[in-house]
Amino acid sequence: MSLKSAPVKWGILGAARIAEGAILPGMTASAWCTPYALGARNVTRARAMADKFGIPNAYGSYDEVLADPEVEAVYIALPNHLHVEWARKAADAGKHVLIEKPAAMDAAALEALEGVDPALKISEAFMVRQQPRWIKLREILDEGTYGRPMTFSSLLSFTMTNQEDFRQKPEWGGGAHYDLGCYTAMAARYVFDAEPLRVFAIMDKNANGIDMFTSVILDFGAGRQATFMVSLATASSQSIQIVCEKAFITLPQAYVPSRVDPNQILIDTSQDHANSDITPIAFPALDQYEAEVTNFSKVIRGEPAPYFDLTDACANAAVTDAIFASAASGTWADVKGA
Incomplete structure (x- = not known):
């Protein structure tokens, strides 16, 4: 850490599973972060989680976290339908904001974040982009050694068994x-x-009205296509496969990397289906949530680190809008602003 930089004092809105199981362990492990305040609707629950992680301040409301003058940055660990509302309130209180994904349920909702202080850092919390492996993948693709990426495919799924989970509620942004x-x-x-x-998207919805299976084709033009399937009702899967003009690139355990074993990029340059010529690139095991909060804190302190602003969040929300529009119509849907 730069000698001129002190750890960023963080406030967490919500005593959710993502906060307890991922964000707070990452913050407590990072030299760049101090988890300083936690707010929940139930102060007893907030105090119990705060005590578990040595957080000095526990509040019985989210507003109290935002009113604390020592809090510099806020993590929004709330159900999806509350993300934009509390991100705006945090920004209006002068806090930097890291918003649990998805930042919003649709692109129009993000208009509420227009006009915030441009000095504030606000980002959608896709922790995977903070993996050294993903950063290296971007470098490999930019170098062009293997030609252009032409196809992308991905699987991401698990079985959701908790019927009380907020992800069961369509009005709260539930679904695959x-x-x-x-x-x-x-x-x-x-x-x-x-x-x-x-x-083009196909969704299979359950009785609650949430999509349990969604399959998507994204057309990037010039022959480039992406396909993916996500599900809340199948076995656990997570993969990324990229076919470039001169190589086949695979990321095993793409979204949840091992915290114990090395993680890999596999590059196969064989032009023969009967053979493989694989070059593995290994990366140390890591906690990607620690990498996420560390890098966001570095950006706040003016240090170089990967950062994706609200423009990126708006672009991803525009894709979400098109996916739901296509699934509803049964036809291709244009991505607004593309």
Whole structure:
């Protein structure tokens, strides 16, 4: 850490599973972060979680976190339908904001974040983009050694068994796409470093009205296509496969890397289906949530680190809009602004 930089004092809005299981362990492990305040609707729950992580301040409301003058940055760990409302309130309180994905349920909602202080850092929390492996992948694709990426495919799924989970509620942003498809759509945009022009999507919804299976084609033009499937009702899967003009690139355990074993990029340059010529690139095991909060804190302190602003969040939300529009119409849907 730079000698001129002190750890960023963080406030967390919500005593959610993502806060307890991922964000707070990452913050406590990072030299760049101090988890300073936690707010929940139930102060007893807030105090219990704060004590678990040595957080000095526990509040019985989110507003109290925002009113604390020592809090510099806020993590929005709330259900999806509350993200924009509290991100705006945090920004109005002068806090930098890291918003749990998806930043919004549709692109129009993000208009509420227009006009915030440009000095504030506000980002959608896709922790996967902070993996050294993903950063290296971007470098490999930019170098052009293997030609252009032409196809992207991804699987991301698990079985959701908790019927009380907020992801069971469509009005709260439940369903496979909001929970998982936002990752795969972002990953396709990241790989192509471009925005899709149009989308075709099929959704299978349950009795609650949430999509349990969603399959998507993203057309990036010039022969470039991405396909992905996400599900909340199948076995666990997570993969990314990229076919370039001169190589086949695979990211095993693409979205949830091992915290124990090395993580890899596999580059196969064989032109023969009967053979492989694989070059593995290994990366140390890591906590990608620690990388995420560390890098966001570095950006706040003016240090170089990967950063994606609200423009990126708006672009991903525009893809979400097109996916739902296509699934509703049964036809291709254009991506607005692409």
